Amino acid sequence: xxxxxxxxxxxxxxxxxxxxxxxxxxxxxxxxxxxxxxxxxxxxxxxxxxxxxxxxxxxxxxxxxxxxxxxxxxxxxxxxxxxxxxxxxxxxxxxxxxxxxxxxxxxxxxxxxxxxxxxxxxxxxxxxxxxxxxxxxxxxxxxxxxxxxxxxxxxxxxxxxxxxxxxxxxxxxxxxxxxxxxxxxxxxxxxxxxxxxxxxxxxxxxxxxxxxxxxxxxxxxxxxxxxxxxxxxxxxxxxxxxxxxxxxxxxxxxxxxxxxxxxxxxxxxxxxxxxxxxxxxxx
Amino acid sequence: xxxxxxxxxxxxxxxxxxxxxxxxxxxxxxxxxxxxxxxxxxxxxxxxxxxxxxxxxxxxxxxxxxxxxxxxxxxxxxxxxxxxxxxxxxxxxxxxxxxxxxxxxxxxxxxxxxxxxxxxxxxxxxxxxxxxxxxxxxxxxxxxxxxxxxxxxxxxxxxxxxxxxxxxxxxxxxxxxxxxxxxxxxxxxxxxxxxxxxxxxxxxxxxxxxxxxxxxxxxxxx
Ligand SMILES: Nc1ncnc2c1ncn2[C@@H]1O[C@H](COP(=O)(O)OP(=O)(O)O)[C@@H](O)[C@H]1O
Ligand SMILES: [Mg+2]
Numbered sequence: 012x013x014x015x016x017x018x019x020x021x022x023x024x025x026x027x028x029x030x031x032x033x034x035x036x037x038x039x040x041x042x043x044x045x046x047x048x049x050x051x052x053x054x055x056x057x058x059x060x061x062x063x064x065x066x067x068x069x070x071x072x073x074x075x076x077x078x079x080x081x082x083x084x085x086x087x088x089x090x091x092x093x094x095x096x097x098x099x100x101x102x103x104x105x106x107x108x109x110x111x112x113x114x115x116x117x118x119x120x121x122x123x124x125x126x127x128x129x130x131x132x133x134x135x136x137x138x139x140x141x142x143x144x145x146x147x148x149x150x151x152x153x154x155x156x157x158x159x160x161x162x163x164x165x166x167x168x169x170x171x172x173x174x175x176x177x178x179x180x181x182x183x184x185x186x187x188x189x190x191x192x193x194x195x196x197x198x199x200x201x202x203x204x205x206x207x208x209x210x211x212x213x214x215x216x217x218x219x220x221x222x223x224x225x226x227x228x229x230x231x232x233x234x235x236x237x238x239x240x241x242x243x244x245x246x247x248x249x250x251x252x253x254x255x256x257x258x259x260x261x262x263x264x265x266x267x268x269x270x271x272x273x274x275x276x277x278x279x280x281x282x283x284x285x286x287x288x289x290x291x292x293x294x
Numbered sequence: 295x296x297x298x299x300x301x302x303x304x305x306x307x308x309x310x311x312x313x314x315x316x317x318x319x320x321x322x323x324x325x326x327x328x329x330x331x332x333x334x335x336x337x338x339x340x341x342x343x344x345x346x347x348x349x350x351x352x353x354x355x356x357x358x359x360x361x362x363x364x365x366x367x368x369x370x371x372x373x374x375x376x377x378x379x380x381x382x383x384x385x386x387x388x389x390x391x392x393x394x395x396x397x398x399x400x401x402x403x404x405x406x407x408x409x410x411x412x413x414x415x416x417x418x419x420x421x422x423x424x425x426x427x428x429x430x431x432x433x434x435x436x437x438x439x440x441x442x443x444x445x446x447x448x449x450x451x452x453x454x455x456x457x458x459x460x461x462x463x464x465x466x467x468x469x470x471x472x473x474x475x476x477x478x479x480x481x482x483x484x485x486x487x488x489x490x491x492x493x494x495x496x497x498x499x500x501x502x503x504x505x506x507x508x509x510x511x512x513x514x515x516x
Contacts, residue, residue, distance in 0.1 A: 115421075131437065141421070172513065
């Protein structure tokens with residue numbers, strides 16, 4: 012296990028969570044969301060409450076369809092919640108009008124499984140997009156983009172188009188674009204799920220590095236236990252739109268309480284055994 | 295070969311090019327915003343409004359269901375209002391533009407719909423306003439497809455000008471009817487057909503080259 016590179020506020024006091032929102036970058040209370048389709052009503056989130064400390068790397072894990080994407084997309088209101096409140100960096104995101112929301116979104120970066128880069132723009136131009144939108148001067152943009160693509164290790168690819176990059180490089184561009192406006196929070200929706208294991212680790216390492224260097228709070232959702240194990244400190248397990256378990260990642264392994272958590276650990280172990288077995292066979 | 299052939303063809307070609315050019319510009323001015331609005335007012339898009347979407351869609355379908363020749367006759371009085379005359383090539387531009395804009399709007403709509411929703415969301419997620427999503431993401435991302443679609447519309451407009459010509463708008467269509475058909479001038483008939491074929495090939499080739507060039511720049515290796 013890797014050590015948590017995060018400042019833990021009030022460590023040693025009895026109830027750090029009860030000390031108000033000062034140290035919580037994100038506070039979600041009673042969040043519910045249903046999708047209404049012509050055929051059915053899908054309750055994607057049911058009364059979800061959680062807190063993410065400032066500077067934490069927080070993981071939400073769950074099987075496919077559990078509501079993970081819905082949850083994280085409510086944070087920047089790409090999905091509109093039906094009920095509940097979301098407070099990020101002291102601002103109530105759920106009560107904002109469109110103008111306030113646009114300003115708040117500059118401080119909430121997001122990265123995606125499919126990268127969602129702009130194919131019409133070079134790496135440089137992709138990263139400059141949020142800065143153009145925020146109305147920075149040309150000079151300021153050039154300087155900031157330069158800094159940020161160096162931070163993700165893509166300086167020599169500045170003039171390349173996304174189609175000329177590998178998956179890992181694409182996600183680095185996605186990260187650079189998400190961080191251009193120096194956000195407080197980075198939301199990651201299965202950002203490594205389209206990548207091979209090697210590349211996954213290099214991206215996770217980058218995220219960890221950014222978390223330390225910038226004291227960036229990261230919320231990542233994943234269906235891969237390895238990802239959670241690799242960089243998260245605290246976690247929640249989501250099942251059918253409800254949080255069925257929460258706490259530190261360590262606790263999840265040592266003392267899983269929910270069936271879902273046990274199933275996750277079981278699946279991962281049997282998967283690894285299977286892999287070892289197959290390697291033994293020389294495949 | 296008759297000595298009047300060349301001047302006739304030159305004048306006809308000039309008038310046809312004039313109509314195509316202005317009608318294309320005018321139908322882009324009408325059709326591009328319409329196409330954009332059709333896309334962004336769809337359910338789940340950046341400016342969702344099912345009412346506006348339905349109203350626009352219906353108007354477009356109605357205009358498109360008019361036979362072109364009827365549309366021209368119906369719209370010529372409007373031409374007098376807008377360009378001051380209901381005769382000749384200039385007057386024809388009004389019905390040509392109004393008749394072609396709905397087609398162009400549909401072509402542009404389908405091009406813009408090819409842009410993955412994830413890109414739109416990525417733009418929204420950094421705080422882009424709808425106008426920025428349209429101008430900096432939707433249109434640039436769809437550009438090669440938009441050029442191909444516009445090429446298609448120009449070709450349709452070229453055929454449309456020939457019909458307009460047949461009822462008095464001038465241009466090659468008018469030549470073919472007045473000389474080729476009514477006066478049995480085979481030389482005029484064949485020449486106009488050849489010029490039209492060359493024009494359409496030229497537009498098609500030009501559009502394709504332009505679209506390819508953009509595609510190539512975005513996908514070059516290295
Ligand atoms: N736009 C949508 N319309 C209807 N149902 C949806 C939509 N998005 C998600 N759902 C449903 O909501 C549930 C949760 O989906 P999602 O949040 O994407 O789960 P996860 O990311 O954990 O796989 C699923 O049952 C899914 O089918
Ligand atoms: Mg998902």
